[in-house]
Amino acid sequence: MNLAAPADLSRFLSRKPDGSVTFDAMVRGARCAGCLAKIEKGVGGLPGVASARLNLSTGKLAVVGSADFRPETVLQRLHDLGYEGAPFEAGATLDEDAREGRFLLHCLVVAAFGTVFTMGLTDAVWYGGDMDAGLSQLFFWLAAAVSVPATLYSGQPFFFSAWKVLRQRRSNMDVPISLALVLSLGLSLWQTAHGGSHVYFDAAVMLSFLLLAGRYLDFQLRNKARGAARHLLAMQSILVRRQGAGGTLETVAAADLNPGDRITLASGERTPVDGVLEDRGTELDLSLVTGESVPVSRGAGAAISAGSIVTGAPVILRVTARVENSLVADLARLMEAGRQSKSLYVTLAERAARAYVPFVAVASLAVLAGWLWTGADFTRALTNAVAVLIITCPCALGLAVPAVQTAATGRLFRKGIFIKSGDALERLADIDRAVFDKTGTLTLGRPVLENRDEIAPQVLEQAARLARASHHPLARALASSAGAGDVARDVTEVPGSGLEAQDGGITLRLGNAAWCGVEDRGGASLWFRAGTLPAVRFLFRDQIRTESRQMLAALEARGVVTEMLTGDQPGPAAQIAADAGIALWRAAVDPKEKAAHLQALAGRGHHVLMVGDGINDAAAMALAHVSIAPGTAIDISQRAADMVLRADTLSPVVEALDVARKARRLVMQNFAVAGLYNIAAIPLAALGLVTPLMAAAAMASSSLLVTLNALRLAPWRAS
């Protein structure tokens, strides 16, 4: 995205009645107090800006400005400060999410208040000993006055959800929950009116509170995951420069391009659509499209795919396909297919609920029938049936999964892993195979000077003085190898050929073989010639990340078979495979073959983790059981991935696997705790031996146990 180009951002502005305007932008990369202050001060100081406030949790920057405020200055300032920013359409979904969160929190605090107050009253009766009947009756009525409205208000999420599925003649966990809430309140009111002592006011409102706690944690997780996905979507609104009639340039959204349009691409820009090079050839970095690590030359008239990055001379591209018909869109459709297959994944919580609902219904009805059959009166039978319903209610079950996942995602976030879908951790725990892309994943994805030892230091420095003036990837690699230093004066760059400068009457040239008048010997290389001295060759090669080998070995040690799939040629692929110590690898694999390979592995019953960064990996990543993208990955891969690594290193993959496996173990332990408690409590409840105090104590203690168990994964326990 070219931020310098004036773009029409007025559709992202919303006007308030008092004349001020608001503008929302998504900011990537802001994580600490320092970023927060830098951004708010930087943007807040722009002309026409009244206030700027950054939400660090969602990455949304809300700017309020006066009528003459120009939103593009905000994006430019963010860019200058070193952050990526994108205009954000404040759609209805965001407000709806915020509303849902607030509503759940409202319900939660009402339930918390009700629980504390009601327990104070009912527990006083049970511990009161010699309390007279009139006073305990009064306390029960007071408890009813607080707990009935509190439960009915805070139980709304369960009631609505239960009503929705019942109308579709299905059932879910919320049906027995709603039944338990309503029946226990009704029964308690009846008992109070008739002078009984089996009142479950505190149990009902506590049940609501504990379940809401689990529900709220779960909502926060999903909200964070959705936010990450939305973030990436906002970043994709790429702007391009189109040549209008009469040669004027206009900035338009990539989605508005039509076949036949001409767009200009400067060096370093990525094309969002398929097209044909119109006027001349250039060099292109295809690493995101094919995985080839070395830039390639393409002549005028060559067709190039969306996702190619221009590294040579600026060119004009004639668009041949709209964004939705370009290669990227093709892969996006493959990704969609993958996502649909993934949505069939049944989470552990869902599996638990499926087993739980019929069990509770059968148990309660059996108790009711059993007591009636033995000749008990209806009230007694109903009281015991309701006791079973309450005591089996899944507060521990409802907390078992979200508590663990909240602790685990918090811990991984601190380790630099961003999780985009709630069940990704569960899926990661299943894997027995890991497939890696080569370029940009196992390797750095950029050329590194290889033959530095063969080059005299003064020649390297001379060449670097020229190289520092250029943005060409090979020149940059040369400059970074030489380190910081001076830049030669009056460097001229001939795109597609090289650089030239004069130094004390000697012509210095750095560029391709023809530029320096020597024969091309292949490979990614630059030549340097000082005057009439013989030309010196700089050879570049993509290099393996230092941590790759260790990371792969760590995965193998955990029983995960590792594999490499690359679109690059067999030569470089074999070298990297040897460096990485990877035995299974395939080269020259196109994106569809990658996807097919993933499907074949899944067909053989493997659960595969795919780690990749390019367009060519996106479809395979969507089809994989679970996928991870490095932070340097292209947007579409980050969108396809379940997790995104924040730092430019692969080491957190191992940490993620460890945490995922530990999380699954803790969830299973929590299920066992909840199950054991039910097994012990149900016979007692069925026989009518459970008192309301026991029900409340058991419910609270099992929930506490489950939460404490989950906290074993807490971020502050991370080494």
Place this chain on the structure above:
Amino acid sequence: MNGMALIIAAALVMGLGGLAVLLWAIGSGQYEDMDGAAARVLLDEDGSPPREGPADP
């Protein structure tokens, strides 16, 4: 008995008061950016970051 009524009424009023404050806090969006709130407490009065804060990204 009179003391009891007073205590219960006082507890109810205090409890409802706390609830009202909490609901107001939620409604005004104070729980929507927990990470931001954790970071903002480190900022000095003039809005500049703490000196020995984490390095820039």
